[in-house]
Amino acid sequence: MLCTVATLKNSPQFLLPLLFALISCQPAAFGGEKKVVIAHRGAPGYLPEHTLESKAMAYAMGADYLEQDVVLTKDNRLIILHDVHLDTVTNVAQLFPKRARKDGRYYAIDFTLAEIKSLQVTERIDLKNNTAVYPGRFPIRSGKFEISTLKEELELIQGLNKSTGRNVGIYVEIKSPAWHRKEGKDISRATLEILYSYGYRDKDDNAYIQCFNAAELKRLRYELKTKLKLVQLIGENDWNEAPTDYEPMKTLKGMGEIAKYADGIGPWIFQIVKGLDKQGNLIVTSMVKDAHANGLKVHPYTFRADSLPAYVSSLEELLRIFYIGIGVDGGFTDFPDRVVKFLREAEYRRTQGKK
Numbered sequence: 217m218l219c220t221v222a223t224l225k226n227s228p229q230f231l232l233p234l235l236f237a238l239i240s241c242q243p244a245a246f247g248g249e250k251k252v253v254i255a256h257r258g259a260p261g262y263l264p265e266h267t268l269e270s271k272a273m274a275y276a277m278g279a280d281y282l283e284q285d286v287v288l289t290k291d292n293r294l295i296i297l298h299d300v301h302l303d304t305v306t307n308v309a310q311l312f313p314k315r316a317r318k319d320g321r322y323y324a325i326d327f328t329l330a331e332i333k334s335l336q337v338t339e340r341i342d343l344k345n346n347t348a349v350y351p352g353r354f355p356i357r358s359g360k361f362e363i364s365t366l367k368e369e370l371e372l373i374q375g376l377n378k379s380t381g382r383n384v385g386i387y388v389e390i391k392s393p394a395w396h397r398k399e400g401k402d403i404s405r406a407t408l409e410i411l412y413s414y415g416y417r418d419k420d421d422n423a424y425i426q427c428f429n430a431a432e433l434k435r436l437r438y439e440l441k442t443k444l445k446l447v448q449l450i451g452e453n454d455w456n457e458a459p460t461d462y463e464p465m466k467t468l469k470g471m472g473e474i475a476k477y478a479d480g481i482g483p484w485i486f487q488i489v490k491g492l493d494k495q496g497n498l499i500v501t502s503m504v505k506d507a508h509a510n511g512l513k514v515h516p517y518t519f520r521a522d523s524l525p526a527y528v529s530s531l532e533e534l535l536r537i538f539y540i541g542i543g544v545d546g547g548f549t550d551f552p553d554r555v556v557k558f559l560r561e562a563e564y565r566r567t568q569g570k571k
């Protein structure tokens with residue numbers, strides 16, 4: 217089901233709160249449970265993704281959760297890395313020129329942790345043209361950053377939780393479990409082992425596990441019997457992220473199926489707002505409403521100030537649509553400071569009785 221909201225295009229900023237109140241299919245959800253900010257790969261809007269420096273910055277910016285994408289090394293160590301490849305964020309091709317596979321890529325699973333620790337992490341590079349994926353961010357091939365292990369990151373977060381008195385959570389994505397299995401490794405078991413050893417064990421612990429692979433999430437729940445909160449990431453089938461069909465998930469019935477094994481969903485923002493119709497109205501799908509009707513949290517990805525959908529002209533405008541207009545429960549962002557500030561100001565306005 218698609219729903220439309222009041223005309224936004226060319227609307228004066230001061231009219232936006234009123235316009236959002238006109239959303240017909242999904243009521244604003246502010247004032248209920250706290251909405252959360254998930255630092256997507258740290259604070260990559262400012263420092264290279266997944267480095268401890270970026271995580272510390274995101275922590276200090278006030279994020280509620282820090283995200284960890286995890287993959288395995290040759291010697292079975294869990295490292296924090298977005299891709300199974302090393303080449304888009306390190307100098308692996310310069311240091312180990314003969315270690316690429318036939319496809320020309322350098323896989324973390326072919327390197328020991330000691331080798332990986334010798335690499336220099338850089339701001340993400342587009343291999344097609346050797347330039348920065350996000351030109352406005354930290355300079356590429358600059359600075360001194362390294363890949364960290366999951367253990368190192370958990371110790372950073374738990375240490376900061378102790379020294380600040382805060383309780384920032386973890387949000388671990390198990391990357392490509394089916395691919396890891398083909399390579400002879402069980403990344404889910406390895407992840408659970410480390411999380412349990414650091415005290416993340418129960419539903420009430422401040423931790424989520426996310427995965428694009430539905431079969432693996434079911435395995436985590438039913439075979440490995442984890443009690444930790446699980447989030448079904450929802451991609452598009454043509455991304456080939458996992459052997460999972462996402463189309464049936466995008467329905468009320470599909471959300472009911474997810475709710476049997478997971479606690480929330482992580483959809484792509486374009487699956488929630490498809491754009492503008494010919495009249496300039498936002499086209500909002502029923503995904504958030506269907507998920508909420510099944511008791512699922514909704515944490516979409518990714519709110520980026522430097523890669524905005526065409527229907528908005530600022531990050532704050534986008535956040536207003538998702539957090540206030542549509543009522544998502546949280547979201548992944550490359551700019552945790554901006555989302556924290558936005559939510560604080562929105563909450564202040566709410567307590568003052570202002571829109």
Ligand code: G3P
Binds near residue numbers: 285389426482517518
């Ligand atoms: O895990 C949520 C979001 O991070 C999914 O996208 O590709 O950045 O891992 P990706």
Ligand code: CA
Binds near residue numbers: 283284285389
């Ligand atoms: Ca992720």
